[in-house]
Amino acid sequence: MGPMPGAQAPQQIFTIEQLVALNPYNPDILPDLESYVEEQVATQTYSLDCNLCLLRLYQFQPARMNVHIIIKILVKALMALPATDFSLCMFLIPERLQMEETFLTLATLAHFLETSRFREFWDEANRNRDILEVVPGFEQAIQGYAIHVLSITYQRLPRTLFAEAINVEGLSLDKVLEHQVNNNGWALEKGGKVVVLPLNEDNQPVLRRNTADSIPLEHVAKILPVLV
């Protein structure tokens, strides 16, 4: 449902991932993994496994740690929301590094996103463009995440809320909405003041009810010997 970058995988990704699969603990592949992070940034692809592998190797040899690379990994991990990739990376990064300013900023950004405080997020992101702008596709990825969270929660929502969540206003907002109406089954009501999101399993949970009340066959099987 959420944006899962990295779905399109050119030939070279395959080889690096193979490298990781074959040498998951080999410090020699560290430089390859570092340049692969740069490549993911440049080509807007993503591989959690490769990045975790790199963080693991840093964890084994802290002296080789490259802070700039780690920051890029973290930004990429934010873009993978709603998946838990950001936490997965943070679990592997030494605390003293996490106390540095850039890392605190990233943690704050993650916190705003995890708690759906989009307005605060965009304000904070605005103040830290230098960190985020080096990774192309950042804004779109977060907008994708915001739309994901909205559409599992709302059937209809005020246009203002939508605008705030994706940080778009005015004519650009009209364009975004028009695109969604034409391509993804959205609709507008009350002269465009209310956005109607398409129905899915999560914004009309009734659909999923009462499946739990059946008894699985293997439980019934237990008493069959008694019954015959």
Place this chain on the structure above:
Amino acid sequence: MAYDGNRDFGGGYDDSYDDRPEFRDGFRDLQPLEPGFDTTNYVPDVVRTFVVYLYRHIREKNVYEIHQMYEGSFQKLSDRLFKQSKWPAVEMIAPYVENDHVFCLLYKEMWFRHVYARLQPTLEQRCDSWDNYCNLFQVILHGNVNMQLPNQWLWDMVDEFIYQFQSFCQYRAKLKQKTDQELAVLREIDEVWNVVGVLNYLQALIEKSMILQILEEEKDGNVTFTATDGYDYHGGTNVLKVLGYFSIVGLLRVHCLLGDYHSGLRALSPIDINQPGVFNTVIGCQITTIYYYGFANLMLRRYVDSIKSFNQILLYIFKTKQYHQRSSQYDQILKKNEQMYALLAICLSLCPHPKLVEENVNNQLREKYAEKMLRMQRSDEAMFDELFSYACPKFITPSPPNYDEPLINFNQDAYRLQLKLFLSEVRQQQLLSSIRSFLKLYTTISIAKLASFMDVDEPTLRVALLTYKHKTHVINYDGTVLSNADVDFYVDDDMIHIADTKVTKRFGDYFIRHIQKFDEIVNELDRTQLE
């Protein structure tokens, strides 16, 4: 399924080991050696008999007897003779076993394990034990071992190998207490208990044993592994195969100790924990597997997966506890049991799905944690802190310190980081349980009204509702998103619609259980002879 000594492993003896002439009375007559006596240079008769017989049974591939001696006699002799002292040095017993190289490595493995369990290992012993594991694994990896060893022993090797690695990392991290001489040694021994070395051995055992292919082929019925509990009844050896298998669980554990939960679960994925497998032939392995699996899922916010697996193992322990009382690992079993109840309490506080928990487990849980769970549901952070700290794995910092910097203790660093990140997750979910409890009372409620009930403003509530949705959704490995929510809702403009949560009580399970119980009682009555 715990190890069942009655099954046929080709053993010819029915008598319990202790009843045989050479070990009559279960060593009760043995006098402990005098305190201060150097036990490493003296081989008591009973120890000589022990190694001679153990060696013979290993040569004869008599798994049943090996298991009896390994689980029973070794523990008893340790209790009676070497409670606070070392077993005789390997050089002292080697002549009695034809100086057999592999046997001596196995003996030393047990020797060091005994030191770790009963005494405080010295730095030198830590290094020697590492060397011994390297030698032992090298021999096994090169296919030079043609033995059939009990699963219990093979599991203990992997388990102890990782334990000693973890212990070394903890030991090294306490820099303040080190003498200059110890520091000098530590600087020199980068290779010893090196994390890459440890992981590579586990990886090598998995690869060389071809265990992943075996498990894969087994699905097509071409090979048998699980059906024979990993043993080889055609004159072959189970050692490499089963060590490879247990190394899968070993990798899960090491990754979790490093905070790498994703890689841990990925490493475990060749084993389906919901199917019978060799991992549940040894209780210690079964518990380790589920403990780390459940913990990793907890950290990944997959609470339902954790709850299900903890429930399953806790029920199993509840039902079989009495059979393990004599096991040398009984204390360990009890400790992990308690820890898993604490983890279950955490999961259920964050993700209340009491229906997933079986009646007996639920009763135990209430008895132990009813009050603490109540406090966690009220977002009492100190409670989460307490339970997490009690129940989490012993996290480690895998890299050696910089010995040229001021010497500090950093053995708590890894734990503190995981705790901190966990608590920040808890903080993000702070408002959720109160939303949950209000939603349960309504079928529809306006945003404004709920906000006033909760004493927050509308924007805050809207944000919290989004957070509720986000946090109750789990991303699976295939990228699909799934809701774990016990109370679900959607928002239509200004109105919250709550899904009908009054799921009718499930009588099915209840009746099935009682039909079974009733049937057992009737059978019991039928068997009873009336006077």
